[in-house]
Amino acid sequence: MTDPAAIWLVAALLALVAVLGAGLLALRHRARQLQRVLAVSQEKLEQLQREFEHFAPADVVEQLTGGQGIYVPRRRIVTMLFADLRGFTALCDRLDPAVAVDILNDYFRRMNAAITSHHGHINELVGDGLLALFGALEHNPWQGRDSVLAALDMRVELARYNEELRAKSLPELRFGIGIHSGEVVVGVMGAGALSKFTVTGDPINVASRVEGLTSVHKVDLLITEEIRSTLDDQFTLRRMPATAVKGKPEPIVTYYVEHISGPGSPDRASEALAGLGMRP
């Protein structure tokens, strides 16, 4: 005969085991739910980070999102390359807006490839103009040379693109490039949602003015003395007359970059120049 107390004890134990089991299952279910939520959040964060990288350099985005606080502003020697399309605004008035945007996007894609392959990055697009920086993100002892090589590749790319545009009976593009270097402040600037990674300082104004001088001297690529001093005789340069520019007490001496030659450096730029009809 079974003791009723023992039966109750076994029943109570079984009930306890059942409750504990159910509790464990519920906890496991909850843990899995939380893991899924965490995975989705992580995925969203990664997606956001990748989207954000379209607007700021990846290293800066990682510093900002990686819990390392704000990107600390610093002074650095940076080389700035301004490139502006000549007469594109007038072209836009004649072209279908979708075609104009397509042409501009194709142009920026090609210029971006030329710039990034020489250790630069596009910092800003303003209308049909762009500002590329060299040495803003990492120590770069060859930033002057890099910027000129990038500009020469941009020239080659533009010539190639113009061939394609010509074949489609679309108008060809022409640009002016100005390059200068100097000490600037690098950091994330702005307020709230309008913040961006950029540089500020007088050298950036000079680079912009030099780009403007390409119209005055009727050439496509000008550099300042600061850039010239970083180049060797592999680069063929032509000194331009000193010219006064807005905001500068002294006229600025610039150099037109004709081409590069030497071992391992095919003279692709001259070939491109011919294609552009840019030889002054």
Next chain:
Amino acid sequence: MAQLLDEIEWGQAILPRYSDPAWEVEVKRRVGQVSEVDRRVASSPWVREVCVSMTSYRPVAMPQRLFNIGALVTAQENSCRYCYGANRAYMKILGYSESFISRIERDATLAELDEKERAFISFCRRLARSRPRPAKADHAALVALGFAPLAVSEMAMLIALGCYYNRIGILIACPPEHAFERVANSFLGRLMGPLMRMVMSMRQPAQPATLDAATLSDGPFGAVVATLAGLPGATIFKTALDGAFASAVLPRSVKALMFAVVARTLGCRTSEIEARKLLAAEDFSDDEIDSALLTLRSPRLSQHDASLLPWVRNTVYYQTPVVQKQTGALVAEIGHAAILEAIGVAALANATVRLAMLLE
């Protein structure tokens, strides 16, 4: 953020396989199997020796678990599809779960890791990336967290050697070990995992001899290698540097200039001084060195070697498909033997200059 495995663009192999049956037997004896990298670098005695020595290395001062994680993170940071895939597969075979590996590579919060381990992963990423390169203070910070100084030196060595191997994989565009990756990710792989782990644990590859600081200091970049005194891995580094500078495939001055360029790219004064010593021994004046480092050209270099200075600079910070394309173009100019030597020197320079963080 660092790229994930499927995001890495990977080009066509730059170097063909090189058949050396005696060497393959030796590799099998030492590490159990011949990898795709082993087959493609087999024509260079010193490059192939470093590759095999480092794959058979077992850590002595740091935990094996961190060693495995560090190899994965370094390969990911360097965007080496070959090494990243192989390390990932190897970790699966070792029994790490897919979710654990995935969280490491996504740099997600890892509750399973303690503060020291998370600091180690961050150190791996920063040293591999070197934007900027960590410094001696970072070594001290890890020691302050509770790691032994020798363990931190071994970590730096692991990452530096990882940077070497990753660059070999990238610059020769070594085809990934797809078969191994498939097995590791398959049901059969999971089933056979314990057996494979048992076989691997039974294999005890011979470790290199541990050399004293005085012996390590004697030779190219001796000051840097001597920081590893007490670790068997120091011998791998020393053998690599001695072998690279003794090899006659490229002139010694070209190799020293390539090291100097990498040192300047990473802003490493110590390594630049060491490279200058080697160049001075080759009768380079200070002005000649300065000019070469300013312009990435030197009239003392042959036309054949002139393209190596701008190229080696691109092996420090790069986009994988771009540097593979540049290296592929160089093969046509200088040929297979010279490109393999140049790739080895570039990889070793990147490793040595990163290791020099222990000094400055």
